[in-house]
Amino acid sequence: MGRIYNFSAGPAVLPEEVLREAAGEMLDYQGSGMSVMEMSHRSKTYDTIIKEAEADLRELMNIPSNYKVLFLQGGASLEFAAIPMNLMKNGVADYIVTGEWAKKAYQEACMYGKAVKIASSEDKTFSYIPDCSDLPISPDADYVYICENNTIYGTKFKTLPNTKGKVLVADVSSCFLSEPVDVSKYGVIYGGVQKNIGPAGVVIVIIREDLITDDVLPGTPTMMKFKTHADAQSLYNTPPAYGIYICGKVFKWIKKMGGLDAMKLHNEKKAKYLYDFLDESALFRGTVVKEDRSLMNVPFVTGNSDLDDKFIKEAKKAGFDSLKGHRSVGGMRASIYNAMPIEGVQKLVEFMKKFEEENK
Ligand SMILES: *Cc1c(COP(=O)(O)O)cnc(C)c1O
Numbered sequence: 001m002g003r004i005y006n007f008s009a010g011p012a013v014l015p016e017e018v019l020r021e022a023a024g025e026m027l028d029y030q031g032s033g034m035s036v037m038e039m040s041h042r043s044k045t046y047d048t049i050i051k052e053a054e055a056d057l058r059e060l061m062n063i064p065s066n067y068k069v070l071f072l073q074g075g076a077s078l079e080f081a082a083i084p085m086n087l088m089k090n091g092v093a094d095y096i097v098t099g100e101w102a103k104k105a106y107q108e109a110c111m112y113g114k115a116v117k118i119a120s121s122e123d124k125t126f127s128y129i130p131d132c133s134d135l136p137i138s139p140d141a142d143y144v145y146i147c148e149n150n151t152i153y154g155t156k157f158k159t160l161p162n163t164k165g166k167v168l169v170a171d172v173s174s175c176f177l178s179e180p181v182d183v184s185k186y187g188v189i190y191g192g193v194q195k196n197i198g199p200a201g202v203v204i205v206i207i208r209e210d211l212i213t214d215d216v217l218p219g220t221p222t223m224m225k226f227k228t229h230a231d232a233q234s235l236y237n238t239p240p241a242y243g244i245y246i247c248g249k250v251f252k253w254i255k256k257m258g259g260l261d262a263m264k265l266h267n268e269k270k271a272k273y274l275y276d277f278l279d280e281s282a283l284f285r286g287t288v289v290k291e292d293r294s295l296m297n298v299p300f301v302t303g304n305s306d307l308d309d310k311f312i313k314e315a316k317k318a319g320f321d322s323l324k325g326h327r328s329v330g331g332m333r334a335s336i337y338n339a340m341p342i343e344g345v346q347k348l349v350e351f352m353k354k355f356e357e358e359n360k
Pocket residue numbers: 010074075076077078101147149150151171172173174192195
């Protein structure tokens with residue numbers, strides 16, 4: 001039985017330790033005689049699991065007490081609609097479009113009100129983050145929306161946009177818990193967990209209490225109202241119970257590793273190793289402007305698509321999985337989330353050096 005190095009953008013690598021622990025508890029969770037999968041979400045045992053998961057996340061992110069943590073379903077993509085439905089009181093929102101996911105969120109919001117694209121980096125295949133220090137924020141905007149880490153293109157906001165006092169909403173699906181964050185700068189932070197935290201099927205929404213109201217757009221389904229889930233502490237209906245249990249284990253793993261400061265150092269070290277090689281390589285190059293490079297998703301190319309294909313094939317044979325880039329960028333992408341060990345990146349770089357030598 002061998003584990004390989006999995007560079008998938010999502011669902012993605014999880015800490016081996018967590019998987020082993022879950023395997024050990026699969027048939028009998030702590031003497032309950034059943035798996036967490038088989039357990040009532042109303043049971044005392046499960047209540048402890050979800051409460052502990054929330055408490056650990058609050059501790060890790062230092063979430064202020066006037067923010068709620070919601071464990072939801074529907075993927076990050078359902079939030080593209082839930083956000084305008086819940087927050088568009090004036091019917092206006094500003095979107096900064098830095099990639100496919102931001103674009104989808106923007107397009108979805110257009111169905112519910114006046115969504116304004118106030119900045120975009122589409123002119124250069126989303127290879128950079130636009131200057132967001134003085135954007136034409138709409139005077140009546142209910143919020144300003146960003147996708148903080150662009151999973152497909154490999155860019156990341158290093159400074160948050162100047163929203164001129166408006167509520168900031170951020171999709172952090174692919175950078176969740178990768179570094180410390182000042183939650184108080186956001187109105188809403190949300191993400192699907194399958195990139196950096198747990199199994200697909202759970203979305204975490206961290207939302208400031210004053211933004212949770214009954215004043216939502218007409219026709220908003222009960223299940224899509226933040227208030228429904230906030231009032232019920234994420235137990236309005238059956239939550240993605242097993243997924244939340246795994247997320248809870250990953251929170252504990254991050255705490256044990258030293259928290260978000262330690263995660264940041266670990267992620268910077270890995271990313272630097274790969275970017276330094278890309279910068280000196282005669283064959284491979286990164287596709288993103290240096291200042292905006294993501295710590296999590298690293299796209300790169302050789303400049304020759306046949307050679308890219310050859311690399312991906314040979315890498316897979318050598319135990320480096322899912323390095324194919326997104327179809328809109330081509331080439332390769334190495335996603336190096338929290339659970340990717342440094343050895344995975346070191347061995348990948350060794351392999352790239354060898355490939356470069358053999359394909360001069
Ligand atoms: C993967 C991803 C999504 C889509 O997530 P789903 O859970 O599949 O809906 C949205 N935003 C970002 C930044 C992503 O990386």
